[in-house]
Amino acid sequence: MEECRRKLAEFTDTFEVRPLDDDHLLPVADWPMSRVQRGEVLRDWEVRIRRRDQGWEKILAYSGWLIHSAHGEELAFVSTSDITERKRAEADLQEREEQLRLFVEYAPAALAMFDREMRYLSVSRRWRADHGLGDRELRGVSHYEVFRELPERWQAAHRRGLAGEVLREDDDCFERVDGTVQSVAWQVRPWHDPRGEIGGIVIFTEDITERKRVQETLRISEERLRLAVRVAAMGVWELQLPERVVTWSLEIFDIFGVPADSPQPSFEDAARFTHPDDRSRVEEQIVLLLAGKPIQVTYRIIRPDGELRWIEISAQAEFDASGQPVRSIGVIRDVTESRQLEAQFRQAQKMEAVGRLSGGVAHDFNNILMIITGYGDLLKEQLGSDERLRPMIEAILSAANRAASLTHQLLAFSRKQILAPEVLDLNSILADLGKMLPRLIGEDIDLEIIPGNGLGRVMADASQIQQVVMNLVVNARDAMPEGGRLTIETANAEWDDKHGREYGIEAKPGSFVLLSVADNGIGMDRETRAHLFEPFFTTKDVNKGTGLGLSIVYGVVKQSGGFIWVDSEPGQGTTFKIYLPRIEEKETIISATRVSPKSYRGSETILLVEDEPGVREAISHFLRAQGYTVLEANNPSTALEIAQEQSKRIHLLLTDMIMPEMNGRDLAKRLTATRPEMGVLYISGYIDRGIAGGTNIDAEMNFLQKPFGFDVLGRKLRDIPDR
Ligand code: ADP
Ligand code: MG
Secondary structure, three states, X not given: OHHHHHHHHHHHHHEEEEEOOOOOOOOHHHOHHHHHHOOOOEEEEEEEEEEOOOOOEEEEEEEEEEEEOOOOOEEEEEEEEEOHHHHHHHHHHHHHHHHHHHHHHHOOOEEEEEEOOOEEEEEOHHHHHHHOOOOOOOOOOEHHHHOOOOOHHHHHHHHHHHOOOOEEEEEEEEEOOOOOEEEEEEEEEEEXXXXXXXXXXXXXXXEOHHHHHHHHHHHHHHHHHHHHHHHOOEEEEEEEOOOXXXXXXXXXXXXXXXXXXXXXXXXXXXXXXXXXXXXXXXXXXXXXXXXXXXEEEEEEEEOOOOOEEEEEEEEEXXXXXXXXXXXXXXXXXXXXXXXXXXXXXXXHHHHHHHHHHHHHHHHHHHHHHHHHHHHHHHHHHHHOOOOOOHHXXXXXXXXXHHHHHHHHHHHHHHOOOOOOEEEEOHHHHHHXXXXXXXXXXXXXXXXXXXXXXXXXXXXXXXXXXXXXXHXXXXXXXXXXXXXXXXXXXXXXXXXXXXXXXXXXXXXXXXEEEEEEEEEOOOOOOHHHHHHOOOOOOOOOOOOOOOOOHHHHHHHHHHHOOOEEEEEEOOOOOEEEEEEEEEEOOOOOOOOOOOOOOOOOOOOOEEEEEOOOHHHHHHHHHHHHHOOOEEEEEOOHHHHHHHHHHOOOOOOEEEEEOOOOOOOHXXXXXXXXXXXXXXXXXXXXXXXXXXXXXXXXXXXXXXXXXXXXXXXXHHHHHHHHHHO
């Protein structure tokens, strides 16, 4: 016993015993051995035992009870096992589980872990938030109970996940518990238990609603930018420094006329497009750019096909922290067209000014010329047969005539000439011209005239329109020195805003008659097209071209309320399209005739029948002054008498339409019955079918509507006796 006590004392000095979850020392009386000796039965009582001198601590599990020996002795049977390691492992596991739980819970992703029956094991806060689940206790609750209408495709994904597959979808949508819809990306993957068997699945979801919105906004804004760049016909380029690597956008290839699949140009390549005259100017700007200044420069480039374009560059450079330029970004715009529009505008203003000036001069000049020729004529008459002075006065008169024809041209292009607008059928003008054009253009050129069907009428001066056609035809001839094809065509045409935009022409929409003159000659380059209508612009030799042809065309067409469109490329021929406003009149009142001779003089005999004495005297005075022989009658019966007495030829009957006894038409019938060679020209203040003889005025009838100018009459007369 003594021995026992000593040992115990030794024991208590060496060991400290504590319960597992408590830190206080157990008194010896509570030690496992003492408790067994007192008759307690212990089963796996776990205590912590520390050995003071060696410093270790162990967790021991005690089991023990009293047994009685065969000799009746009481023996304490105690077994201990060291469970230190197991306990530590358990604690570690718990801690790790806790860590994992926290890890899952606080994960910035939405994830949830399910068992094989799709019951929740754990979820992240994000999962709760994303799916609108609040703080609801989820552990052990079935996923399908939480989301009662989970789409079949997801249920299928869960099944496949549980069968071991890993699935993912980057763009899906999901209806939350509260009914709102979100865009999601998701993944399903199985997890394995310690035995290696599938314990369930983990689902990971990502709310991509915002990302998609941002992407969509970005896409729209990029699209918008692209569109804006395209609409502005802009190209974007980047210059990487110091390597000097250039990147062009597709539009620039287009602007520079380089195939879109060509490699990106080097800086030097890009610079080579610059027009030699503009190079130094561009280089100066680049120096400024690299010094940090935003630049804008407009200059010319020469495209590989030789075409010259004006471009405008705006650019800015970016610098690194040390102030070195790292790159420059800029935009390029093709401004050729707008420069042309500007030029056209300036051109129009210039033509206007020159036109006003020359028109004013010509007008005053004409008055002076009238005095010169008037008195000249008088003098000539009074000189009689003075052979000495006659050639002088004739020289004066012929010079005055030349001057008059010059002012006539000036007036044509200043659009200030006195027009005699008539209702015209362009087809009959062409038919008449057609007879003489072949002589004008020579044998090497095939002429085709295609009159349009049911062609509308225009209001214009016949001789001016003839002038227009002649000028265009002469130009076409000059453009085809080796021969070619000349096509003159007429057609009705409607002009609407769409055409205007397409052709870049500002014209009021409406109905027009189109006169088109097309050749397959040398064509024109951009430069020529730009100056075409300018007075005195010519590309021909000094004694060949005057540069007035097209300016006259321009003046006449403008004054007739029409407009011109030109289509021409070098080597591709030229088409002039002239649009004249279409009018409603059905009848040809005056059929257009041949090019008017400069003078209206004639020597033929004319029978003039007119019941208005004032009108008759005025006309007869004019006719006599022009050299005609005039037989006057104040009514049809006198006319018939005169015709009977007259033995010589009467070339023309010039008769009023409406007279008391007999209308002009019936008079003409009676007279031409005996004098078939006689021409007839009707004049009348009326153009009414009934009065014009009960039938339509047909195109063959020569007809002048009062009031008319004597120049018109004179021109008309020169035409008829020739028939
Ligand atoms: P001109 O014929 O006296 O030179 P125009 O005013 O008639 O003057 O024409 C001006 C210029 O327009 C011509 O010199 C020529 O360069 C060009 N041109 C006109 N018509 C044609 C055409 N059909 N084909 C090619 N070039 C033309
Ligand atoms: Mg010409």
